[in-house]
Amino acid sequence: MHKVRQELRGSGELLCGKNTLIRRAMMTFFNNLPYLEILMPVVRGNVAFVFTNDDLKEVRAKIVSNVVSAPARAGAIAPCDVIVHACNTGMEPGKTSFFQALGIPTKISRGTIEIVSDVHLIKTQSKVGASEATLLNMLNISPFTYGITVLHVYDQGTLFSPSILDITEEAFIGHFMAAVNNVSSISLALNYPTIVSVTHSLINAYKDVMAVSIASDYLFEATEKIKDMLENPDAYTVAVPVSAIVETATPQKEEPEEDDEDEDMGLSLFD
Template identity: 60%
Template structure:
Protein backbone atom coordinates (compact mmCIF):
# COMPACT_ATOMS: atom_id res chain seq x y z
CA UNK A 1 0.00 0.00 0.00
CA UNK A 2 1.35 3.41 -0.97
CA UNK A 3 1.78 6.27 1.49
CA UNK A 4 -1.09 8.16 -0.12
CA UNK A 5 -3.40 5.15 0.12
CA UNK A 6 -2.53 4.67 3.81
CA UNK A 7 -3.42 8.31 4.51
CA UNK A 8 -6.76 7.96 2.76
CA UNK A 9 -7.48 4.81 4.73
CA UNK A 10 -6.56 6.57 8.00
CA UNK A 11 -8.84 9.54 7.20
CA UNK A 12 -11.72 7.16 6.49
CA UNK A 13 -11.15 5.24 9.72
CA UNK A 14 -11.01 8.46 11.79
CA UNK A 15 -14.15 9.76 10.08
CA UNK A 16 -16.01 6.49 10.72
CA UNK A 17 -15.02 6.47 14.39
CA UNK A 18 -16.15 10.08 14.83
CA UNK A 19 -19.53 9.24 13.33
CA UNK A 20 -19.91 5.96 15.24
CA UNK A 21 -18.83 7.05 18.72
CA UNK A 22 -20.03 10.08 20.69
CA UNK A 23 -17.18 10.11 23.25
CA UNK A 24 -13.40 10.33 22.85
CA UNK A 25 -10.59 9.95 25.37
CA UNK A 26 -7.48 11.86 24.31
CA UNK A 27 -4.71 9.76 25.86
CA UNK A 28 -0.99 10.16 26.40
CA UNK A 29 0.99 7.05 25.49
CA UNK A 30 4.51 7.98 26.62
CA UNK A 31 6.50 4.85 27.55
CA UNK A 32 3.56 2.56 26.70
CA UNK A 33 4.81 -0.67 25.15
CA UNK A 34 3.25 -2.40 22.15
CA UNK A 35 2.23 -5.29 24.40
CA UNK A 36 0.35 -2.87 26.68
CA UNK A 37 -1.38 -1.36 23.67
CA UNK A 38 -2.49 -4.82 22.61
CA UNK A 39 -3.84 -5.59 26.07
CA UNK A 40 -5.74 -2.29 26.27
CA UNK A 41 -7.27 -2.87 22.83
CA UNK A 42 -8.31 -6.33 23.95
CA UNK A 43 -9.90 -5.03 27.19
CA UNK A 44 -11.89 -2.44 25.22
CA UNK A 45 -13.17 -4.92 22.65
CA UNK A 46 -16.90 -4.36 22.18
CA UNK A 47 -16.81 -1.07 24.13
CA UNK A 48 -14.46 1.12 22.16
CA UNK A 49 -11.64 1.48 19.68
CA UNK A 50 -8.08 2.80 19.91
CA UNK A 51 -6.65 4.91 17.11
CA UNK A 52 -3.08 6.14 16.90
CA UNK A 53 -1.45 8.27 14.22
CA UNK A 54 1.04 11.01 13.45
CA UNK A 55 -0.05 14.38 14.78
CA UNK A 56 0.32 16.09 11.42
CA UNK A 57 -1.97 13.51 9.82
CA UNK A 58 -4.50 13.75 12.66
CA UNK A 59 -4.61 17.56 12.42
CA UNK A 60 -5.05 17.43 8.66
CA UNK A 61 -7.89 14.94 8.98
CA UNK A 62 -9.68 16.97 11.68
CA UNK A 63 -9.30 20.24 9.75
CA UNK A 64 -10.94 18.61 6.76
CA UNK A 65 -13.99 17.75 8.92
CA UNK A 66 -14.36 21.08 10.74
CA UNK A 67 -16.48 22.51 7.93
CA UNK A 68 -19.26 19.98 8.63
CA UNK A 69 -18.47 19.51 12.32
CA UNK A 70 -17.07 22.74 13.84
CA UNK A 71 -17.06 21.14 17.31
CA UNK A 72 -14.05 19.02 16.26
CA UNK A 73 -11.91 22.16 16.32
CA UNK A 74 -11.74 21.76 20.12
CA UNK A 75 -9.67 18.62 19.64
CA UNK A 76 -6.92 20.33 17.65
CA UNK A 77 -5.37 22.08 20.69
CA UNK A 78 -4.61 18.70 22.28
CA UNK A 79 -3.09 17.00 19.26
CA UNK A 80 0.48 17.42 20.44
CA UNK A 81 3.09 15.15 21.94
CA UNK A 82 2.67 11.40 22.01
CA UNK A 83 -1.12 11.15 22.02
CA UNK A 84 -3.84 8.87 20.70
CA UNK A 85 -7.64 8.53 20.71
CA UNK A 86 -9.90 6.03 22.44
CA UNK A 87 -13.44 6.13 21.02
CA UNK A 88 -16.39 4.77 22.98
CA UNK A 89 -20.15 4.87 23.53
CA UNK A 90 -19.87 3.14 26.92
CA UNK A 91 -19.87 4.43 30.47
CA UNK A 92 -17.04 6.96 30.68
CA UNK A 93 -15.94 6.00 34.19
CA UNK A 94 -15.74 2.31 33.38
CA UNK A 95 -13.88 2.87 30.10
CA UNK A 96 -11.42 5.27 31.75
CA UNK A 97 -10.68 2.65 34.42
CA UNK A 98 -9.82 0.11 31.73
CA UNK A 99 -7.59 2.63 29.99
CA UNK A 100 -5.52 3.68 33.02
CA UNK A 101 -5.51 0.38 34.97
CA UNK A 102 -3.07 -1.34 32.61
CA UNK A 103 0.27 -0.25 34.04
CA UNK A 104 3.63 -2.00 34.24
CA UNK A 105 6.63 -1.41 36.50
CA UNK A 106 9.70 -0.01 34.81
CA UNK A 107 13.29 0.72 35.90
CA UNK A 108 14.50 4.29 36.19
CA UNK A 109 16.25 5.58 33.08
CA UNK A 110 18.68 8.47 33.07
CA UNK A 111 17.04 11.57 31.60
CA UNK A 112 13.48 10.34 32.14
CA UNK A 113 11.08 12.64 34.02
CA UNK A 114 10.02 11.04 37.29
CA UNK A 115 6.22 10.70 37.56
CA UNK A 116 6.48 10.19 41.34
CA UNK A 117 8.92 10.73 44.20
CA UNK A 118 11.42 7.90 44.60
CA UNK A 119 12.47 6.95 48.13
CA UNK A 120 15.30 4.51 48.81
CA UNK A 121 14.30 2.58 51.95
CA UNK A 122 16.57 1.94 54.87
CA UNK A 123 18.02 -1.56 55.19
CA UNK A 124 20.81 -3.87 54.12
CA UNK A 125 21.72 -3.57 50.45
CA UNK A 126 23.80 -6.73 50.22
CA UNK A 127 26.56 -4.73 48.47
CA UNK A 128 30.23 -4.95 49.35
CA UNK A 129 31.86 -2.12 51.34
CA UNK A 130 33.89 -0.99 48.33
CA UNK A 131 30.83 0.79 46.93
CA UNK A 132 30.35 3.02 49.95
CA UNK A 133 31.72 6.05 48.10
CA UNK A 134 28.95 5.67 45.53
CA UNK A 135 26.33 6.15 48.23
CA UNK A 136 28.26 9.03 49.78
CA UNK A 137 28.28 10.86 46.44
CA UNK A 138 24.49 10.76 46.44
CA UNK A 139 24.23 11.87 50.06
CA UNK A 140 22.87 8.55 51.32
CA UNK A 141 23.93 7.73 54.92
CA UNK A 142 25.27 4.19 55.27
CA UNK A 143 27.15 1.92 57.63
CA UNK A 144 28.90 -1.41 57.32
CA UNK A 145 26.99 -4.26 58.91
CA UNK A 146 28.01 -7.93 58.63
CA UNK A 147 30.41 -7.09 55.80
CA UNK A 148 27.81 -5.34 53.63
CA UNK A 149 26.53 -1.79 53.14
CA UNK A 150 23.42 -0.89 55.10
CA UNK A 151 21.37 2.28 54.44
CA UNK A 152 20.76 3.99 57.78
CA UNK A 153 17.51 5.82 56.99
CA UNK A 154 15.03 6.37 54.17
CA UNK A 155 16.24 8.86 51.56
CA UNK A 156 14.26 10.63 48.84
CA UNK A 157 16.48 10.10 45.84
CA UNK A 158 14.34 11.56 43.02
CA UNK A 159 11.65 14.24 43.14
CA UNK A 160 8.48 13.99 41.07
CA UNK A 161 8.63 16.12 37.92
CA UNK A 162 12.43 16.20 37.80
CA UNK A 163 14.72 14.26 35.48
CA UNK A 164 16.45 11.16 36.78
CA UNK A 165 20.23 11.62 36.90
CA UNK A 166 22.68 8.97 35.64
CA UNK A 167 23.97 8.16 39.15
CA UNK A 168 20.44 7.84 40.54
CA UNK A 169 19.43 5.53 37.68
CA UNK A 170 22.49 3.31 38.23
CA UNK A 171 21.88 3.07 41.96
CA UNK A 172 18.20 2.17 41.58
CA UNK A 173 19.09 -0.53 39.09
CA UNK A 174 21.82 -1.85 41.41
CA UNK A 175 19.21 -2.08 44.19
CA UNK A 176 16.73 -3.76 41.82
CA UNK A 177 14.22 -0.97 42.41
CA UNK A 178 11.75 -0.30 39.57
CA UNK A 179 10.10 2.83 40.95
CA UNK A 180 7.96 3.89 38.03
CA UNK A 181 4.86 2.48 36.40
CA UNK A 182 3.86 3.38 32.89
CA UNK A 183 0.57 3.20 31.06
CA UNK A 184 -1.97 5.29 29.21
CA UNK A 185 -3.11 8.48 30.93
CA UNK A 186 -6.19 10.51 29.99
CA UNK A 187 -5.42 14.08 28.87
CA UNK A 188 -8.94 15.26 28.01
CA UNK A 189 -12.41 13.84 27.47
CA UNK A 190 -14.64 14.80 24.53
CA UNK A 191 -18.28 13.90 25.04
CA UNK A 192 -21.04 14.81 22.59
CA UNK A 193 -19.52 18.19 21.69
CA UNK A 194 -18.12 19.09 25.12
CA UNK A 195 -14.46 18.92 26.11
CA UNK A 196 -13.43 18.61 29.76
CA UNK A 197 -10.75 17.27 32.11
CA UNK A 198 -10.89 13.65 33.23
CA UNK A 199 -11.18 14.88 36.85
CA UNK A 200 -14.80 15.79 36.11
CA UNK A 201 -15.62 12.08 36.00
CA UNK A 202 -14.72 11.84 39.70
CA UNK A 203 -17.37 14.38 40.72
CA UNK A 204 -20.28 12.63 42.46
CA UNK A 205 -23.94 13.45 41.77
CA UNK A 206 -24.48 14.75 45.34
CA UNK A 207 -21.67 17.25 44.88
CA UNK A 208 -23.17 18.47 41.59
CA UNK A 209 -26.60 18.90 43.19
CA UNK A 210 -25.03 20.79 46.11
CA UNK A 211 -23.20 23.21 43.80
CA UNK A 212 -26.35 23.71 41.72
CA UNK A 213 -28.41 24.54 44.81
CA UNK A 214 -25.73 26.97 46.02
CA UNK A 215 -25.77 28.72 42.63
CA UNK A 216 -29.58 28.93 42.70
CA UNK A 217 -29.46 30.52 46.17
CA UNK A 218 -26.96 33.11 44.95
CA UNK A 219 -29.11 33.94 41.92
CA UNK A 220 -32.17 34.31 44.16
CA UNK A 221 -30.28 36.60 46.58
CA UNK A 222 -29.01 38.87 43.80
CA UNK A 223 -32.44 38.98 42.12
CA UNK A 224 -34.14 39.97 45.38
CA UNK A 225 -31.49 42.60 46.11
CA UNK A 226 -31.82 44.36 42.73
CA UNK A 227 -35.56 43.77 42.35
CA UNK A 228 -35.23 41.77 39.16
CA UNK A 229 -37.53 38.70 39.13
CA UNK A 230 -36.15 35.32 38.10
CA UNK A 231 -37.39 31.75 38.43
CA UNK A 232 -35.16 31.35 41.48
CA UNK A 233 -36.43 34.49 43.23
CA UNK A 234 -40.16 34.44 42.42
CA UNK A 235 -41.07 31.91 45.20
CA UNK A 236 -39.27 34.12 47.75
CA UNK A 237 -41.01 37.23 46.39
CA UNK A 238 -44.41 35.53 46.73
CA UNK A 239 -43.65 34.46 50.33
CA UNK A 240 -42.40 37.93 51.24
CA UNK A 241 -45.50 39.47 49.69
CA UNK A 242 -47.72 37.14 51.68
CA UNK A 243 -45.91 38.12 54.90
CA UNK A 244 -46.49 41.78 54.09
CA UNK A 245 -50.18 41.08 53.49
CA UNK A 246 -50.45 39.37 56.89
CA UNK A 247 -48.77 42.36 58.52
CA UNK A 248 -51.25 44.77 56.88
CA UNK A 249 -54.18 42.60 57.96
CA UNK A 250 -52.98 42.50 61.57
CA UNK A 251 -52.47 46.28 61.64
CA UNK A 252 -55.89 47.04 60.11
CA UNK A 253 -59.51 45.87 60.16
CA UNK A 254 -59.03 43.93 56.93
CA UNK A 255 -59.30 40.17 57.49
CA UNK A 256 -58.95 37.14 55.29
CA UNK A 257 -58.82 33.44 55.97
CA UNK A 258 -55.06 33.28 56.36
CA UNK A 259 -54.90 36.09 58.97
CA UNK A 260 -57.86 35.03 61.15
CA UNK A 261 -55.78 32.63 63.26
CA UNK A 262 -53.07 35.24 63.85
CA UNK A 263 -55.61 37.89 64.88
CA UNK A 264 -57.31 35.39 67.20
CA UNK A 265 -53.99 34.60 68.87
CA UNK A 266 -53.16 38.29 69.33
CA UNK A 267 -56.62 39.00 70.76
CA UNK A 268 -56.70 36.08 73.20
CA UNK A 269 -53.21 34.61 73.82
CA UNK A 270 -54.34 33.11 77.18
CA UNK A 271 -56.57 30.65 75.39
CA UNK A 272 -53.62 29.26 73.47
CA UNK A 273 -51.45 29.22 76.60
CA UNK A 274 -54.06 27.20 78.58
CA UNK A 275 -54.69 24.72 75.76
CA UNK A 276 -51.15 23.31 75.81
CA UNK A 277 -50.99 22.31 79.55
CA UNK A 278 -54.47 20.77 79.38
CA UNK A 279 -53.43 18.61 76.48
CA UNK A 280 -50.25 17.56 78.29
CA UNK A 281 -52.17 16.70 81.47
CA UNK A 282 -54.68 14.58 79.59
CA UNK A 283 -51.87 12.61 77.98
CA UNK A 284 -50.24 11.94 81.38
CA UNK A 285 -53.47 10.87 83.12
CA UNK A 286 -53.34 7.12 82.28
CA UNK A 287 -49.79 6.84 83.65
CA UNK A 288 -50.91 8.44 86.95
CA UNK A 289 -53.84 6.03 87.25
CA UNK A 290 -51.58 3.04 86.68
CA UNK A 291 -49.21 3.96 89.53
CA UNK A 292 -51.37 2.63 92.45
CA UNK A 293 -51.85 -0.69 90.69
CA UNK A 294 -48.08 -1.15 90.51
CA UNK A 295 -47.77 -0.42 94.22
CA UNK A 296 -50.47 -2.96 95.06
CA UNK A 297 -48.68 -5.61 93.04
CA UNK A 298 -45.43 -4.90 94.92
CA UNK A 299 -47.24 -5.31 98.27
CA UNK A 300 -48.65 -8.66 97.21
CA UNK A 301 -45.24 -9.99 96.30
CA UNK A 302 -44.15 -10.52 99.95
CA UNK A 303 -47.29 -12.59 100.70
CA UNK A 304 -47.77 -10.70 103.98
CA UNK A 305 -44.43 -11.75 105.52
CA UNK A 306 -41.68 -9.40 106.57
CA UNK A 307 -38.03 -9.84 105.76
CA UNK A 308 -37.16 -11.30 109.18
CA UNK A 309 -40.40 -13.24 109.89
Protein backbone atom coordinates in the same frame (compact mmCIF):
# COMPACT_ATOMS: atom_id res chain seq x y z
CA MET B 1 -0.99 -0.10 25.33
CA HIS B 2 -2.13 -3.65 24.57
CA LYS B 3 -3.50 -4.07 28.10
CA VAL B 4 -5.52 -0.88 27.70
CA ARG B 5 -6.93 -2.10 24.39
CA GLN B 6 -7.97 -5.37 26.02
CA GLU B 7 -9.53 -3.50 28.96
CA LEU B 8 -11.51 -1.24 26.60
CA ARG B 9 -12.77 -4.09 24.45
CA GLY B 10 -16.52 -3.71 24.08
CA SER B 11 -16.62 -0.21 25.57
CA GLY B 12 -14.22 1.81 23.41
CA GLU B 13 -11.61 1.87 20.68
CA LEU B 14 -8.05 3.15 21.12
CA LEU B 15 -6.48 4.68 18.01
CA CYS B 16 -2.94 5.99 17.67
CA GLY B 17 -0.74 6.88 14.72
CA LYS B 18 1.43 9.59 13.25
CA ASN B 19 0.24 13.06 14.16
CA THR B 20 0.67 14.39 10.62
CA LEU B 21 -1.57 11.67 9.20
CA ILE B 22 -4.18 12.20 11.92
CA ARG B 23 -4.28 15.95 11.30
CA ARG B 24 -4.50 15.43 7.54
CA ALA B 25 -7.37 12.98 7.96
CA MET B 26 -9.21 15.39 10.24
CA MET B 27 -8.78 18.28 7.81
CA THR B 28 -10.65 16.36 5.11
CA PHE B 29 -13.79 16.43 7.30
CA PHE B 30 -13.72 20.13 8.22
CA ASN B 31 -16.29 21.05 5.57
CA ASN B 32 -18.89 18.63 6.93
CA LEU B 33 -17.70 18.55 10.54
CA PRO B 34 -16.25 22.00 11.32
CA TYR B 35 -16.31 21.39 15.09
CA LEU B 36 -13.42 18.92 14.70
CA GLU B 37 -11.09 21.86 14.18
CA ILE B 38 -10.95 22.34 17.94
CA LEU B 39 -8.97 19.08 18.19
CA MET B 40 -6.12 20.23 15.94
CA PRO B 41 -4.04 21.99 18.66
CA VAL B 42 -4.05 18.91 20.93
CA VAL B 43 -2.62 16.56 18.29
CA ARG B 44 0.92 17.16 19.51
CA GLY B 45 3.46 14.81 21.01
CA ASN B 46 2.81 11.18 21.86
CA VAL B 47 -1.00 11.16 21.90
CA ALA B 48 -3.75 8.69 21.10
CA PHE B 49 -7.54 8.85 20.75
CA VAL B 50 -10.12 6.77 22.58
CA PHE B 51 -13.59 6.64 21.00
CA THR B 52 -16.47 5.55 23.21
CA ASN B 53 -20.19 5.90 23.77
CA ASP B 54 -20.03 4.63 27.35
CA ASP B 55 -19.75 6.61 30.56
CA LEU B 56 -16.64 8.79 30.29
CA LYS B 57 -15.78 8.43 33.96
CA GLU B 58 -15.75 4.63 33.77
CA VAL B 59 -13.71 4.63 30.56
CA ARG B 60 -11.12 6.96 32.08
CA ALA B 61 -10.85 4.68 35.14
CA LYS B 62 -10.07 1.73 32.87
CA ILE B 63 -7.39 3.71 31.06
CA VAL B 64 -5.50 5.10 34.05
CA SER B 65 -5.70 1.87 36.07
CA ASN B 66 -3.27 0.11 33.76
CA VAL B 67 0.22 1.07 34.91
CA VAL B 68 3.47 -0.86 34.79
CA SER B 69 6.59 -0.59 36.92
CA ALA B 70 9.75 0.44 35.12
CA PRO B 71 13.40 0.61 36.17
CA ALA B 72 15.29 3.89 36.27
CA ARG B 73 17.24 4.64 33.10
CA ALA B 74 20.16 7.03 32.81
CA GLY B 75 19.15 10.30 31.17
CA ALA B 76 15.42 9.89 31.82
CA ILE B 77 13.38 12.58 33.60
CA ALA B 78 12.11 11.34 36.95
CA PRO B 79 8.30 11.60 37.22
CA CYS B 80 8.46 11.30 41.02
CA ASP B 81 10.82 11.41 43.98
CA VAL B 82 12.95 8.33 44.61
CA ILE B 83 13.90 7.54 48.20
CA VAL B 84 16.16 4.63 49.10
CA HIS B 85 15.15 3.37 52.52
CA ALA B 86 17.52 2.04 55.15
CA CYS B 87 18.01 -1.68 54.65
CA ASN B 88 20.56 -4.43 54.31
CA THR B 89 21.53 -4.59 50.64
CA GLY B 90 23.08 -8.04 50.80
CA MET B 91 26.05 -6.79 48.76
CA GLU B 92 29.65 -7.58 49.52
CA PRO B 93 31.79 -4.96 51.32
CA GLY B 94 33.86 -4.34 48.18
CA LYS B 95 31.11 -2.11 46.76
CA THR B 96 31.18 0.33 49.67
CA SER B 97 33.00 2.94 47.57
CA PHE B 98 30.09 2.97 45.12
CA PHE B 99 27.70 4.02 47.90
CA GLN B 100 30.17 6.59 49.22
CA ALA B 101 30.36 8.23 45.79
CA LEU B 102 26.60 8.82 45.95
CA GLY B 103 26.76 10.14 49.51
CA ILE B 104 24.84 7.19 50.99
CA PRO B 105 25.84 6.36 54.58
CA THR B 106 26.55 2.66 55.04
CA LYS B 107 28.08 0.20 57.45
CA ILE B 108 29.21 -3.38 57.28
CA SER B 109 26.80 -5.72 59.04
CA ARG B 110 27.36 -9.48 59.05
CA GLY B 111 29.64 -9.27 56.05
CA THR B 112 27.23 -7.24 53.89
CA ILE B 113 26.61 -3.56 53.19
CA GLU B 114 23.77 -2.00 55.16
CA ILE B 115 22.29 1.43 54.38
CA VAL B 116 22.10 3.30 57.67
CA SER B 117 19.40 5.93 56.91
CA ASP B 118 16.91 6.88 54.21
CA VAL B 119 18.39 8.78 51.27
CA HIS B 120 16.55 11.10 48.85
CA LEU B 121 18.30 9.81 45.76
CA ILE B 122 16.37 11.43 42.88
CA LYS B 123 14.06 14.45 42.88
CA THR B 124 11.00 14.95 40.71
CA GLN B 125 11.65 16.34 37.20
CA SER B 126 15.41 15.85 37.59
CA LYS B 127 17.53 13.84 35.19
CA VAL B 128 18.48 10.35 36.34
CA GLY B 129 22.24 9.92 36.45
CA ALA B 130 24.12 6.80 35.42
CA SER B 131 25.25 6.07 38.99
CA GLU B 132 21.73 6.43 40.40
CA ALA B 133 20.30 4.15 37.71
CA THR B 134 23.00 1.55 38.33
CA LEU B 135 22.42 1.60 42.09
CA LEU B 136 18.66 1.17 41.74
CA ASN B 137 19.15 -1.74 39.36
CA MET B 138 21.62 -3.33 41.78
CA LEU B 139 19.01 -3.03 44.55
CA ASN B 140 16.27 -4.43 42.24
CA ILE B 141 14.22 -1.25 42.70
CA SER B 142 11.86 -0.15 39.92
CA PRO B 143 10.85 3.29 41.21
CA PHE B 144 8.85 4.58 38.27
CA THR B 145 5.46 3.63 36.89
CA TYR B 146 4.30 4.34 33.38
CA GLY B 147 0.83 4.38 31.91
CA ILE B 148 -1.61 6.34 29.80
CA THR B 149 -2.91 9.62 31.17
CA VAL B 150 -6.04 11.41 29.99
CA LEU B 151 -5.13 14.91 28.76
CA HIS B 152 -8.41 16.16 27.27
CA VAL B 153 -12.03 15.12 26.92
CA TYR B 154 -14.03 15.93 23.78
CA ASP B 155 -17.81 15.71 23.71
CA GLN B 156 -20.29 17.27 21.28
CA GLY B 157 -17.94 19.95 20.01
CA THR B 158 -16.58 20.89 23.44
CA LEU B 159 -13.04 20.22 24.65
CA PHE B 160 -12.59 20.25 28.43
CA SER B 161 -10.25 19.09 31.17
CA PRO B 162 -10.64 15.54 32.54
CA SER B 163 -10.93 17.02 36.05
CA ILE B 164 -14.54 17.85 35.13
CA LEU B 165 -15.27 14.12 35.34
CA ASP B 166 -14.41 14.19 39.05
CA ILE B 167 -17.40 16.41 39.84
CA THR B 168 -20.14 14.30 41.41
CA GLU B 169 -23.88 14.62 40.94
CA GLU B 170 -24.22 15.93 44.50
CA ALA B 171 -21.76 18.72 43.69
CA PHE B 172 -23.75 19.67 40.58
CA ILE B 173 -26.96 19.83 42.61
CA GLY B 174 -25.26 21.89 45.32
CA HIS B 175 -23.93 24.46 42.82
CA PHE B 176 -27.30 24.59 41.06
CA MET B 177 -29.22 25.20 44.29
CA ALA B 178 -26.74 27.89 45.33
CA ALA B 179 -27.29 29.66 42.00
CA VAL B 180 -31.08 29.36 42.40
CA ASN B 181 -30.88 30.93 45.86
CA ASN B 182 -28.76 33.80 44.53
CA VAL B 183 -31.19 34.48 41.66
CA SER B 184 -34.11 34.35 44.07
CA SER B 185 -32.45 36.82 46.46
CA ILE B 186 -31.65 39.27 43.65
CA SER B 187 -35.18 38.99 42.26
CA LEU B 188 -36.72 39.76 45.65
CA ALA B 189 -34.35 42.67 46.25
CA LEU B 190 -35.14 44.22 42.85
CA ASN B 191 -38.84 43.38 43.08
CA TYR B 192 -38.46 41.65 39.73
CA PRO B 193 -40.44 38.39 39.75
CA THR B 194 -38.83 35.28 38.30
CA ILE B 195 -39.80 31.64 38.30
CA VAL B 196 -37.55 30.92 41.30
CA SER B 197 -38.84 33.86 43.35
CA VAL B 198 -42.58 33.43 42.73
CA THR B 199 -43.03 31.23 45.79
CA HIS B 200 -41.29 33.73 48.07
CA SER B 201 -43.22 36.63 46.51
CA LEU B 202 -46.54 34.89 47.14
CA ILE B 203 -45.62 34.15 50.75
CA ASN B 204 -44.51 37.74 51.38
CA ALA B 205 -47.67 39.10 49.74
CA TYR B 206 -49.83 36.80 51.86
CA LYS B 207 -48.08 38.03 55.00
CA ASP B 208 -48.82 41.63 53.98
CA VAL B 209 -52.49 40.79 53.35
CA MET B 210 -52.78 39.18 56.78
CA ALA B 211 -51.13 42.18 58.44
CA VAL B 212 -53.52 44.62 56.73
CA SER B 213 -56.49 42.42 57.58
CA ILE B 214 -55.62 42.31 61.28
CA ALA B 215 -54.80 46.03 61.45
CA SER B 216 -58.02 47.10 59.71
CA ASP B 217 -60.30 44.57 61.45
CA TYR B 218 -61.36 43.35 58.02
CA LEU B 219 -61.04 39.71 58.93
CA PHE B 220 -61.37 36.51 57.01
CA GLU B 221 -61.11 32.90 58.05
CA ALA B 222 -57.31 32.74 58.23
CA THR B 223 -56.94 35.92 60.29
CA GLU B 224 -59.83 35.51 62.70
CA LYS B 225 -57.97 33.08 64.91
CA ILE B 226 -54.78 35.14 64.80
CA LYS B 227 -56.76 38.24 65.80
CA ASP B 228 -58.36 36.36 68.68
CA MET B 229 -54.96 35.08 69.84
CA LEU B 230 -53.61 38.62 69.92
CA GLU B 231 -56.57 39.97 71.88
CA ASN B 232 -57.02 37.02 74.26
CA PRO B 233 -53.58 35.48 74.79
CA ASP B 234 -54.61 33.98 78.15
CA ALA B 235 -57.16 31.76 76.47
CA TYR B 236 -54.40 30.04 74.51
CA THR B 237 -51.99 29.61 77.39
CA VAL B 238 -51.27 25.97 77.98
CA ALA B 239 -51.82 24.99 81.60
CA VAL B 240 -48.62 23.65 83.07
CA PRO B 241 -49.31 20.85 85.57
CA VAL B 242 -47.80 21.54 88.96
CA SER B 243 -45.77 18.59 90.02
CA ALA B 244 -46.17 17.62 93.63
CA ILE B 245 -43.02 17.82 95.60
CA VAL B 246 -42.65 14.76 97.69
CA GLU B 247 -40.27 15.00 100.54
CA THR B 248 -38.43 11.83 101.06
CA ALA B 249 -37.20 11.22 104.55
CA THR B 250 -33.60 10.25 104.61
CA PRO B 251 -33.19 7.06 106.55
CA GLN B 252 -31.17 7.50 109.70
CA LYS B 253 -28.44 5.13 110.45
CA GLU B 254 -29.33 2.81 113.31
CA GLU B 255 -26.73 2.83 116.01
CA PRO B 256 -25.96 -0.57 117.46
CA GLU B 257 -27.39 -1.09 120.95
CA GLU B 258 -24.82 -1.41 123.67
CA ASP B 259 -25.16 -4.47 125.86
CA ASP B 260 -25.40 -3.58 129.54
CA GLU B 261 -23.88 -6.84 130.58
CA ASP B 262 -20.83 -8.44 129.19
CA GLU B 263 -21.46 -11.46 127.15
CA ASP B 264 -20.78 -14.73 128.89
CA MET B 265 -17.96 -16.36 127.01
CA GLY B 266 -18.40 -19.63 128.94
CA LEU B 267 -15.42 -18.89 131.17
CA SER B 268 -17.13 -18.15 134.54
CA LEU B 269 -14.88 -18.22 137.59
CA PHE B 270 -17.61 -19.81 139.71
CA ASP B 271 -18.21 -22.79 137.45
